[in-house]
Amino acid sequence: MTGDVFVQLAQVSKSFDSEEAVVKNLNLDIKKGEFLTLLGPSGCGKTTTLRMIAGFETPNSGRILIEGEDITYKAPHERSVNTVFQNYALFPHMTIFHNIAFGLKMKNTPKEEIKIKVSEMLKMVQLEGYENRMPSQLSGGQMQRVAIARAIVNNPKVLLLDEPLAALDLKLRKQMQLELKHLQKKLGITFVFVTHDQEEALTMSDRIVVMNGGIIEQVGTPEELYEKPTTKFVANFLGETNLLEGEVTKVKDREVLLHLPIEDDIIRIPNFAYTLGDKFTVSVRPERIKIKEQFEEDDVYLQCTFKERIYTGSSIKTVLTMKNGREITVNEPIGQNFNFKNDKEPIYATWKSVHTIVIRA
Incomplete structure (x- = not known):
């Protein structure tokens, strides 16, 4: 991980209709190649923040930049980011090969190159030999790996993950936490991960952003937040105290x-x-x-x-x-x-x- 600012959110706010803002004047610098987790209870604004980076929501004010480029009002497909959702969002009528290859086909990538890249992805997520199966034939953990492979095959600059492990049982979830962390280190891609699970955040993250009521309570390494919380909310929310x-x-x-x-x-x-x-x-x-x-x-x-x-x-x-x-x-x-x-x-x-x-x- 380098100290370079890769993704920047500057004074970003978001409200829906006339309701109170769910994200309030948020300032956040995300470093290149880091695993950053947005952590907080339901309704704290973490998923809305992720969706604004992805382009699925537009901020009411503020700017979002990737490598210095202002992407605030760009459409999702115009951004060099990909998103992995909680429900995986795989195409049920396509094989695993065609699910992973979908983004490459949209870019008119040559067939031979698609074959090579999909094969590399299957090897990376340890699903070699599964290319002709349908999503319904896979376990939850396998579908999650396919969703990640489909997201990273296009070499995004940033991978956004919206509680992708929430639907897994506890044992598989812990296994996938480590697999995902190892994969991120291997790829060197900037990961922005959303969860409400404190242990998951402590296990996987280089840094954690603790959010509450649309604002950032504290940003730091897992050790810093656990050993030196600066607010009562952080002390109480992150672990037992x-x-x-x-x-x-x-x-x-x-x-x-x-x-x-x-x-x-x-x-x-x-x-x-x-x-x-x-x-x-x-x-x-x-x-x-x-x-x-x-x-x-x-x-x-x-x-x-x-x-x-x-x-x-x-x-x-x-x-x-x-x-x-x-x-x-x-x-x-x-x-x-x-x-x-x-x-x-x-x-x-x-x-x-x-x-x-x-x-x-």
Whole structure:
């Protein structure tokens, strides 16, 4: 992946009829050869953004550029992009060969060249020998690969993927995530991928754009978004977390004391440019928390009592109740979970200061 801006959306907005804008003054630079994912809940504007890049929707304002060329008002077939849809959109009356060859035929490509290119695509998506089958004879994963082969056979500069794995079962979906990522690296084509699945986005992406209510909440690598979310929405949407809201009551040495409401719980956080009375949200991932009978000197800690335990297969999820009645969740590896001697005795949810994510209110 290079640092070159390949696709640019500048001040792009879109509304339908007189409704509120579904995409609001969106600015986004997409790098050449990267796998970029638009992630967010239903109705956040991610699919509308993808469709505007594809040319299926026209923005009310703003510009869309590919390699510096303004394509905002160009028809879909005039853009060097191809789209893979959730339902694959294969032609049911055509063989796999003719499905993949369709775009080449539209460009009046010579027959021998079509044969060679389709053969290369079938090999690339591991469907050699399937060229004479019909779509109805394929599995969901195979149809998805055909749709990708049909999209990339024309050498698009950008491949747009609108939740193409959503219809697959969980095991096949995970397999296809890795296959798609490997294929993207092999081709070096810029992929713009839409999903509402956080794990899918973390697994596949070079960068993730988290959208909410038509705006971009945060852009970054999977690690940046998970470890350093800048908003409560991103912290809560991307993975599981505990959100604790408080107010700065004291600043001393290199630490800030954050007072939680109702009870006298205090959280120590590293000292930044905070002042007394500032309100913050603290995010702590459940896997970063350890349950202890006694906290250590360098621990951040909260006194709690046990509520329940849930077996999830890969870990034990323990729910604790804080003094103010709020719940906090801890994820512990199987076999390393805390042994409660007495469910009613106070224990401590502890973590290291480096794992405290502080978000300004």
